[in-house]
Amino acid sequence: MNAAAKITPALVAEHGLKPDEYQRLLDLIGREPSLTELGIFSAMWNEHCSYKSSKVHLRGLPTKGPHVIQGPGENAGVIDIGDGLACVFKMESHNHPSYIEPYQGAATGVGGILRDVFTMGARPIACLNALSFGAPEHAKTRHLVSGVVAGIGGYGNSFGVPTVGGSVRFHNRYDGNILVNAMAVGLARKDKIFYAAASGVGMPIVYLGSKTGRDGIHGASMASAEFDDDSAEKRPTVQVGDPFSEKLLLEACLEIMEKGCVIAIQDMGAAGLTSSATEMGAKGDLGVTLDLDKVPCREEGMTAYEMMLSESQERMLMVLKPDKEKEAEAIFRKWGLDFAVVGETTPTKRFIVRHKGQVMADLPIKELGDSAPEYKRAFVTAEKLPVIDAGAVEARGSIADALERMIATPDLCSKRWVWEQYDHIIGGNTVQRPGGDAAVVRVEDGPKALALTTDVTPRYCEASPFEGGKQAVAECWRNLTAVGATPLAITDNLNFGNPERPEIMGQFVGCVRGISEACKALDFPVVSGNVSLYNETNGKAILPTPSIGGVGLLEDFTKSATLAFKRDGDAILLVGETAGWLGQSIYLREICAREEGAPPPVDLIEERENGDFVRGLILDGTASAVHDLSDGGLLVALAEMAMASGIGATLDVPPDDIPAHAYWFGEDQARYIVTVPAKKADAVLARARDASVLASRIGVTGGKALALHGERALSVASLSDKSEGWLPAYMAGEA
Amino acid sequence: MKAAVLVFPGINRERDMARTLKLVSGAAPNMVWHAEHDLPAGTDLVVVPGGFSYGDYLRCGAIAARSPIMDAVRAFAGKGGLVLGVCNGFQILCESGLLPGVLMRNENLRFICRDVYLKVERSNSPFTRGYNAGQVIRVPVAHGEGNYIADGETIARLEGEGRVMFRYSSPDGMIDPNWNHNGAINAIAGIVNEKGNVLGMMPHPENHVEEAIGRTDGRGLFAGLTDTLQKVA
Numbered sequence: 013m014n015a016a017a018k019i020t021p022a023l024v025a026e027h028g029l030k031p032d033e034y035q036r037l038l039d040l041i042g043r044e045p046s047l048t049e050l051g052i053f054s055a056m057w058n059e060h061c062s063y064k065s066s067k068v069h070l071r072g073l074p075t076k077g078p079h080v081i082q083g084p085g086e087n088a089g090v091i092d093i094g095d096g097l098a099c100v101f102k103m104e105s106h107n108h109p110s111y112i113e114p115y116q117g118a119a120t121g122v123g124g125i126l127r128d129v130f131t132m133g134a135r136p137i138a139c140l141n142a143l144s145f146g147a148p149e150h151a152k153t154r155h156l157v158s159g160v161v162a163g164i165g166g167y168g169n170s171f172g173v174p175t176v177g178g179s180v181r182f183h184n185r186y187d188g189n190i191l192v193n194a195m196a197v198g199l200a201r202k203d204k205i206f207y208a209a210a211s212g213v214g215m216p217i218v219y220l221g222s223k224t225g226r227d228g229i230h231g232a233s234m235a236s237a238e239f240d241d242d243s244a245e246k247r248p249t250v251q252v253g254d255p256f257s258e259k260l261l262l263e264a265c266l267e268i269m270e271k272g273c274v275i276a277i278q279d280m281g282a283a284g285l286t287s288s289a290t291e292m293g294a295k296g297d298l299g300v301t302l303d304l305d306k307v308p309c310r311e312e313g314m315t316a317y318e319m320m321l322s323e324s325q326e327r328m329l330m331v332l333k334p335d336k337e338k339e340a341e342a343i344f345r346k347w348g349l350d351f352a353v354v355g356e357t358t359p360t361k362r363f364i365v366r367h368k369g370q371v372m373a374d375l376p377i378k379e380l381g382d383s384a385p386e387y388k389r390a391f392v393t394a395e396k397l398p399v400i401d402a403g404a405v406e407a408r409g410s411i412a413d414a415l416e417r418m419i420a421t422p423d424l425c426s427k428r429w430v431w432e433q434y435d436h437i438i439g440g441n442t443v444q445r446p447g448g449d450a451a452v453v454r455v456e457d458g459p460k461a462l463a464l465t466t467d468v469t470p471r472y473c474e475a476s477p478f479e480g481g482k483q484a485v486a487e488c489w490r491n492l493t494a495v496g497a498t499p500l501a502i503t504d505n506l507n508f509g510n511p512e513r514p515e516i517m518g519q520f521v522g523c524v525r526g527i528s529e530a531c532k533a534l535d536f537p538v539v540s541g542n543v544s545l546y547n548e549t550n551g552k553a554i555l556p557t558p559s560i561g562g563v564g565l566l567e568d569f570t571k572s573a574t575l576a577f578k579r580d581g582d583a584i585l586l587v588g589e590t591a592g593w594l595g596q597s598i599y600l601r602e603i604c605a606r607e608e609g610a611p612p613p614v615d616l617i618e619e620r621e622n623g624d625f626v627r628g629l630i631l632d633g634t635a636s637a638v639h640d641l642s643d644g645g646l647l648v649a650l651a652e653m654a655m656a657s658g659i660g661a662t663l664d665v666p667p668d669d670i671p672a673h674a675y676w677f678g679e680d681q682a683r684y685i686v687t688v689p690a691k692k693a694d695a696v697l698a699r700a701r702d703a704s705v706l707a708s709r710i711g712v713t714g715g716k717a718l719a720l721h722g723e724r725a726l727s728v729a730s731l732s733d734k735s736e737g738w739l740p741a742y743m744a745g746e747a
Numbered sequence: 748m749k750a751a752v753l754v755f756p757g758i759n760r761e762r763d764m765a766r767t768l769k770l771v772s773g774a775a776p777n778m779v780w781h782a783e784h785d786l787p788a789g790t791d792l793v794v795v796p797g798g799f800s801y802g803d804y805l806r807c808g809a810i811a812a813r814s815p816i817m818d819a820v821r822a823f824a825g826k827g828g829l830v831l832g833v834c835n836g837f838q839i840l841c842e843s844g845l846l847p848g849v850l851m852r853n854e855n856l857r858f859i860c861r862d863v864y865l866k867v868e869r870s871n872s873p874f875t876r877g878y879n880a881g882q883v884i885r886v887p888v889a890h891g892e893g894n895y896i897a898d899g900e901t902i903a904r905l906e907g908e909g910r911v912m913f914r915y916s917s918p919d920g921m922i923d924p925n926w927n928h929n930g931a932i933n934a935i936a937g938i939v940n941e942k943g944n945v946l947g948m949m950p951h952p953e954n955h956v957e958e959a960i961g962r963t964d965g966r967g968l969f970a971g972l973t974d975t976l977q978k979v980a
Contacts, residue, residue, distance in 0.1 A: 042755065162857070162858075165856075165858050169799070169858055169860075169891075170757070170759075170799040170802060170803065171759070172759025172760070172798060172799075247973070254802070255799070255802065255804075256757045256799065256801065256802025256803075256804065257754070259756075259757055259759065260756055260757070292751055330967075347756065348756060431860075432859055432860055432861050433858045433859070434858075434860060435858070435860045435862070435889040436860055437860065437889065437951075437954050437961075438760060438885050438889065439762075439763065440763045440766060440767070440953070440954055440956075440957075440958065440960060441960065442961075443959065443960060454959075454960065458959075466944075504942065569959065570959050
């Protein structure tokens with residue numbers, strides 16, 4: 013062992029290990045670790061890599077289903093979409109780095125998730141992003157929006173994947189901790205999926221891709237701690253992205269996979285070489301020996317410690333078939349990428365790292381991951397908030413005024429300014445572009461297509477973690493249904509504050525339980541995911557934000573429904589029950605300045621019945637336009653359908669048992685608007701009755717304005733101007 | 748048609764282009780690696796597709812323009828062969844001296860992906876014979892550096908010789924700064940060389956060739972090329 017730096021309690025603490033965790037380390041290896049070993053443990057045992065606070069709860073999530081090929085635990089989840097094809101997808105956060113250095117933080121977030129997908133042998137066909145920013149008036153927000161959006165575009169556009177959807181929200185609870193959750197979706201042959209588990213003793217371990225530099229050292233540890241006022245000093249821990257190298261890496265990897273050269277493959281993401289090498293060995297029940305003298309380095313004089321902890325981007329580790337090594341090397345050289353044999357598999361189940369003739373680390377490979385601490389942290393369940401009686405909420409101003417204000421708010425306004433900076437059409441398969449309920453991307457030459465969306469309503473999660481968790485999954489399922497897809501599976505990206513605080517842990521536990529219940533009820537398993545904790549600054553946590561990324565399947569992409577009204581004279585039908593739920597609604601927050609009450613409950617049986625009914629109307633060609641109801645309720649949804657088409661609507665008088673503002677803006681769940689040709693309306697309503705689904709006719713499309721009884725007419729063009737206006741004006745410093 | 752689509756490291760719309768060429772002409776193109784010195788025998792159309800060759804590092808298209816294959820492309824163009832450059836391909840053609848001018852950053856300094864309207868200035872060219880002069884087509888753009896500029900004398904020549912093939916316009920064909928998303932001089936979206944056999948354009952006609960995926964306005968360009976080359980053959 014190398015002459016060890018003195019391992020002091022202060023050094024242990026700097027590595028993010030608690031005294032009891034360090035004791036666990038000592039018990040495991042029976043001696044004091046070297047500095048390199050301490051670094052390796054800190055990389056493997058931090059929250060980001062070990063899931064030590066969350067693991068015990070994640071076990072409750074449903075992860076199996078008839079079409080699930082690979083659930084959580086690999087680089088990404090894999091589902092069967094028929095015809096010998098598989099969809100590979102995952103969502104992952106890059107929150108802490110994006111706050112510190114928004115462009116590179118977001119860019120490398122996209123790079124990391126793309127690598128997770130193509131590591132498994134899939135060509136990426138789409139990206140989505142769920143973004144949460146601080147209040148618009150916060151001093152840093154504009155800078156962060158600008159940098160994050162440019163970073164996402166800068167990486168994805170250059171790499172050459174269409175960014176087809178996602179979400180953008182603003183709230184002061186994200187002032188000190190923004191969220192950047194990136195999702196990538198890829199396509200592979202079902203019988204050509206690649207995994208991390210190494211096999212065979214004495215196999216060469218090959219390093220591929222970019223060189224190793226000093227960037228990103230301790231990135232994963234940073235993502236496992238709270239921020240304070242000096243967090244900007246952590247900028248050197250943010251990695252720098254190179255989408256050009258990643259594109260080369262993609263093409264080279266797919267080429268050597270196609271040629272049958274690869275036994276096992278693992279990308280170097282968080283905790284770089286350490287995590288990828290130990291994972292390949294541990295999963296294959298093998299030991300790994302690395303010779304760091306062989307690692308391609310960007311700069312001279314790098315120590316073993318630095319090489320093992322570097323998070324330089326665009327790197328891969330592989331076990332190649334020995335007889336194909338030369339062929340693989342030639343392919344990598346053709347693409348101008350580094351290729352080096354840096355180690356081999358051994359029968360010892362030890363992880364041995366050599367550098368300059370010295371053994372710098374000698375650790376039990378399985379225990380390194382398996383023996384990571386696991387906590388059952390204390391949690392408290394928040395008190396239930398009272399249900400707000402809609403009748404007790406006084407309307408503020410007219411319905412027309414409220415609608416005009418709401419569609420121009422940061423959360424509900426058009427996000428065109430964002431998604432126009434993303435190439436959303438490359439690939440030639442984007443059937444539905446951003447701005448609808450879900451993006452629709454054709455699978456190869458069709459007729460199949462995938463529907464993709466990301467969803468969560470953090471204010472509901474804060475008010476009731478369990479209902480909020482359910483709602484996030486239900487809304488995702490609803491959005492996929494609204495374009496006509498059959499929802500298949502989700503990836504979850506769970507963003508919370510400091511889990512050492514019982515109230516935060518309570519949010520986490522509640523949301524996970526809600527997600528689990530909804531996934532079970534909707535047959536919508538979780539196949540991959542990521543947990544991001546410690547999203548708080550100076551003790552102020554983010555809103556609990558479990559982002560749900562969903563994938564659905566359309567057998568025929570030409571049958572997908574869009575939300576735009578199609579023609580004058582179609583009957584507008586409202587599917588689902590409307591009670592006028594105002595608690596935690598956008599109306600209550602934006603118009604009444606109150607963030608109060610219990611969120612709308614989700615009846616999962618009703619959700620499923622209503623959704624199945626609507627999907628049926630889409631697939632048999634009856635529905636001409638479909639939109640799910642969510643933030644802002646019925647009237648906001650109708651306005652969105654009008655703005656997407658330029659066609660207006662005349663709406664019937666609301667039922668007299670619900671206050672008008674609660675009818676138009678309440679956020680009851682499990683609802684859709686469906687338009688159908690007028691002459692089919694009665695038959696559709698009869699079908700709904702037969703299916704025990706509540707549905708009613710609420711108006712008719714036509715004209716150039718939204719006409720509500722007793723309100724001034726709202727021209728669709730002026731609504732569009734308001735909806736489109738806010739974000740560009742804000743970014744230009746004019747709002 | 749026997750098309751060759753050039754592949755540089757970092758190019759990413761070569762698959763879209765190859766698919767469209769096959770869809771419209773019926774023949775799959777040859778994909779030609781940048782390190783090659785020769786075009787496949789019998790090549791009658793060279794396409795330089797879009798993307799981020801060499802990551803757009805140094806200057807868009809500057810490194811690709813110095814690839815071995817570009818000597819062959821210059822020779823091919825010199826003999827009157829048809830060359831089409833789209834987006835990064837347009838930038839590469841400018842950098843290789845096959846077309847005049849440069850593409851600067853978009854006026855608003857942001858990448859822009861959206862459908863735009865193009866006024867087709869002339870229909871008497873192998874590239875635009877599938878359209879009528881004055882016709883307005885709708886095709887997507889996806890670029891951060893598409894703001895065309897050249898010195899005054901060059902612009903005067905381009906205009907005087909009728910070498911501007913496409914201009915950004917309003918849906919009814921008006922040239923209007925509000926419809927010129929990247930700030931290009933004279934709303935120039937696409938130009939040809941002196942002999943008229945090399946076209947560079949920023950928008951992506953190859954992404955609008957199917958009704959089910961948007962629209963088919965881009966088809967005319969490829970149909971026109973197919974028609975031209977079939978008549979020659």
